[in-house]
Amino acid sequence: xxxxxxxxxxxxxxxxxxxxxxxxxxxxxxxxxxxxxxxxxxxxxxxxxxxxxxxxxxxxxxxxxxxxxxxxxxxxxxxxxxxxxxxxxxxxxxxxxxxxxxxxxxxxxxxxxxxxxxxxxxxxxxxxxxxxxxxxxxxxxxxxxxxxxxxxxxxxxxxxxxxxxxxxxxxxxxxxxxxxxxxxxxxxxxxxxxxxxxxxxxxxxxxxxxxxxxxxxxxxxxxxxxxxxxxxxxxxxxxxxxxxxxxxxxxxxxxxxxxxxxxxxxxxxxxxxxxxxxxxxxxxxxxxxxxxxxxxxxxxxxxxxxxxxxxxxxxxxxxxxxxxxxxxxxxxxxxxxxxxxxxxxxxxxxxxxxxxxxxxxxxxxxxxxxxxxxxxxxxxxxxxxxxxxxxxxxxxxxxxxxxxxxxxxxxxxxxxxxxxxxxxxxxxxxxxxxxxxxxxxxxxxxxxxxxxxxxxxxxxxxxxxxxxxxxxxxxxxxxxxxxxx
Numbered sequence: 116x117x118x119x120x121x122x123x124x125x126x127x128x129x130x131x132x133x134x135x136x137x138x139x140x141x142x143x144x145x146x147x148x149x150x151x152x153x154x155x156x157x158x159x160x161x162x163x164x165x166x167x168x169x170x171x172x173x174x175x176x177x178x179x180x181x182x183x184x185x186x187x188x189x190x191x192x193x194x195x196x197x198x199x200x201x202x203x204x205x206x207x208x209x210x211x212x213x214x215x216x217x218x219x220x221x222x223x224x225x226x227x228x229x230x231x232x233x234x235x236x237x238x239x240x241x242x243x244x245x246x247x248x249x250x251x252x253x254x255x256x257x258x259x260x261x262x263x264x265x266x267x268x269x270x271x272x273x274x275x276x277x278x279x280x281x282x283x284x285x286x287x288x289x290x291x292x293x294x295x296x297x298x299x300x301x302x303x304x305x306x307x308x309x310x311x312x313x314x315x316x317x318x319x320x321x322x323x324x325x326x327x328x329x330x331x332x333x334x335x336x337x338x339x340x341x342x343x344x345x346x347x348x349x350x351x352x353x354x355x356x357x358x359x360x361x362x363x364x365x366x367x368x369x370x371x372x373x374x375x376x377x378x379x380x381x382x383x384x385x386x387x388x389x390x391x392x393x394x395x396x397x398x399x400x401x402x403x404x405x406x407x408x409x410x411x412x413x414x415x416x417x418x419x420x421x422x423x424x425x426x427x428x429x430x431x432x433x434x435x436x437x438x439x440x441x442x443x444x445x446x447x448x449x450x451x452x453x454x455x456x457x458x459x460x461x462x463x464x465x466x467x468x469x470x471x472x473x474x475x476x477x478x479x480x481x482x483x484x485x486x487x488x489x490x491x492x493x494x495x496x497x498x499x500x501x502x503x504x505x506x507x508x509x510x511x512x513x514x515x516x517x518x519x520x521x522x523x524x525x526x527x528x529x530x531x532x533x534x535x536x537x538x539x540x541x542x543x544x545x546x547x548x549x550x551x552x553x554x555x556x557x558x559x560x561x562x563x564x565x566x567x568x569x570x571x572x573x574x575x576x577x578x579x580x581x582x583x584x585x586x587x588x589x590x591x592x593x594x595x596x597x598x599x600x
Contacts, residue, residue: 130176133176133177133180136180137180138216140180140184141212142209144188145195145209145212148195148196148197148573149196149197149573151189151196151550152193152549152550152551153193153196153198153199153547153550153551153552153553154192154193154196154199154547154548154550154553155189155190155548155550156548157190161186161190164186165186192204193553194206194207194571195207195571195573196553196571196573197571197573197574197575197578198550198551198552198553198574198578198581198582199552199553199571200552200553200554200555200566200567200568200569200570200571200574200582201547201553201554201555201566201568202555202568203357203359203386203387203416203522203568203570204415204416204568204570204571205413205415205416205417205418205419205420205421205422205570205571206419206570206571206572206573207415207419207420207421207422208419208420208421208479208483208572210478210479210482210483211419211420211421211475211478211479212421213478214421214474214475214477214478214479215421215474215475217474218470218471218472218474218475221471221474223470223471224468224469224470225257225460225469225470225471225472225473226459226460226461226466226467226468226469227446227456227459227460227461227462227467228453228454228456228459229452229453229454229455229456230453230456232471232473232474233456233459233460235471235473235474235477236257236460236472236473238473238477239255239257239473239476239477239480240254240255240256240428242480243255243426243428244428246390246392246393246485247389247392247404247405247407247410247428248405249405249428249430250430252430252431252432252433253428253429253430253431253432254428254429254432254435254436254463255426255427255428255429256426256427256460256463256464257424257425257426257460257469257472257473257476258425258426258427258464258466259423259425260386260413260415260423260425261302261304261384261385261386261411261412261413261425262304262307262308262425263425263427263464264411264412264425264426264427265302265304265305265308265353265382265384265411265427266304266307266308266311266312267409267411267427267429267439267463267464267465268308268380268382268408268409268411268427268429269295269305269308269309269312269314269351269382270312270438270439271380271409271429271431271434271435271438272295272350272351272380272382272408272409273293273312273314273350273438274434274437274438275350275380275408275431275434276291276293276348276350276351276380277289277291277293279437282438285313286313286314291348292318292346292347292348293314293318293347293348293349293350293351294318294319294320294342294347294348294349294350295309295314295318295319295320295349295350295351295352295353296319296320296322296335296338296339296349296351296352296353297319297320297321297322297330297352297353297354297355297384298321298322298323298324298328298329298330298331298355298358298365299321299322299323299324300324300328300330300355300358300359300360300361300363301321301353301355301358301384302355302358302359302384302386304384305319305353305384306319320338320342322334322335322338324363327363327517327519328358328360328361328363328516328517328519329363329364329365329366330354330355330365330366330370332366332369332370332373335352335370335373336373339373339377339379349377349379350379350380351379351380351381351382352370352373352374352379352380352381352382353382353383353384354367354370354371354381354382354383354384354403354407355383355384355388356383356384356385356388356389356391356401356404357385357386357387357388357389357391357520359386360516360522360524360557360559360566361516361517361519361522361524361559362388362499362518362519362520362521362522362568363517363519364388364400364401364519364520366403367383367401367402367403367404367406367407368402368403368406369403370403371403371406371407374408375406380408380409381406381407381408381409382407382408382409382410382411383404383407383409383410383411384411385401385404385410385411385412386411386412386413386416387412387413387416387417387570388401388412388417388520389401389404389410389412390412390414390416390417390418390488390492391417391492391496391520392404393485393488393489393492394489394490394492394493394496395489396493397489397492397493397496397520400519400520407430408429408430408431409427409428409429409430410427410428411425411426411427411428412425412426413425413426414426414476414479416570417492417495417570418476418479418488419479419488419491419572420475420476420479421475423472424472424475424476427464429463435463436458436462436463439461439462439463439464439465440458440462440463446459446461446467491572494572495521495569495570495571495572495574496520496521496569498521498569498574498575498576498579499518499520499521499522499523499567499569500518501576501579502518502523502567502569502579502582502583503518503523505579505580505583506523506525506583509583509587510528511527511528511587511590511591512525512526512527512528512583512586512587513525513526513527513528515559515560515562515564516559516564521568521569521570522566522567522568522569523566523567523569524557524559524564524565524566524567525564525565525567526539526562526563526564526565527539527542527565527586527587527590527593527594529594529597532561532562534597535562535563536562536563537593537597538590538593538594538597539556539563539564539565540556540563541589541593542565542586542589542590542593543555543556543565545589545593546565546582546585546586546589549585549589551581551582551585552567552578552581552582552585554566554567554568554582555568565586567582
């Protein structure tokens, strides 16, 4: 068979018909999610099916779609499901899915050039500035997620501390040794960013937290003083706005004041929490975030934009650009034509090839409006308080951490911590395998906790009730195995 040079179909009508079937199947999936298990174990036969030789001949699209429906769709992590509470994952929306389809069809590369897709991204940047009360000179960039956004912030802060020479000469050319600060509850990606930036993860000081799991500001001040006395160069304080374990919010006002007094870069990791600024009843908890030098967050978490859609916002747009822009002949800018439109997004981050993440975010913000999105975010926090009340009302359950936002950490009560660890670990796995609910586990003050992160806009009180009921039933079964009360 002679292969065609083009990859477009011979029969557009057949492709159109199959495309409608595929779209309808995804609508059906999203409409009837509650009837499916949140997650289910993957059969070995399905796993084995994805160890095939490299395909040399074409396959029929209908067969590939059937394979997706049978072997891929049922065995995803399940974060679109209302019972998914394991990690801080957004649920996505049908509108976002459609926007992703449009972006894929357009296949725009948003590294640069004079094109309206970049204007769409710049529009979202303007909206983000407004959300966080940043000046017009601030710049922003879509990235894969907050891990990448935190890395960009660390690199800009490094440039602010050491000057532009660090880009050419590297850290070894400067005798100053940089150190940064975050709480013990900060996400590990902050340490990873320090590693990738060449500063080293051991140069990140993890500061103790208080009873509300916030960074201890007095301890931070002491750590900075100790490092200065040792001849080191403090350069960055990373506050957390919604910690990964318990949803704690650092005292951003106090951190910002200390950072300014010490001439340090003040960064906020707001991976999922920052967008609570859209909810008027939650925004006061994030007071001080508007003073940050940079903010990292994800639209694909509380914003419910389909993965991936991370974002970094930098107050000093000129410094942001200076930290990444490169002058090369093949990226030469013009005043007219396709090479116009400078500065380009590639001047603000490491990527030259960038997808059109802004479109699904633009669609989400325009279609739903920030008022409705804020109400949705607030509702997940109300559900967390509902779960907290359910736990407090049950003698068999125990709350292990304050509920600041939408994350609830609890456990099934046992006679001792050793038994509790085993029983609750078993409960978490059994819950996941039941398909009823999918929480995760974490460790709070040395005690294993069942962690419910209520992020999905589809989650309702009935899903909380199902989690509690199944936890109680599974806990009783596990306790009966131990022979202990």
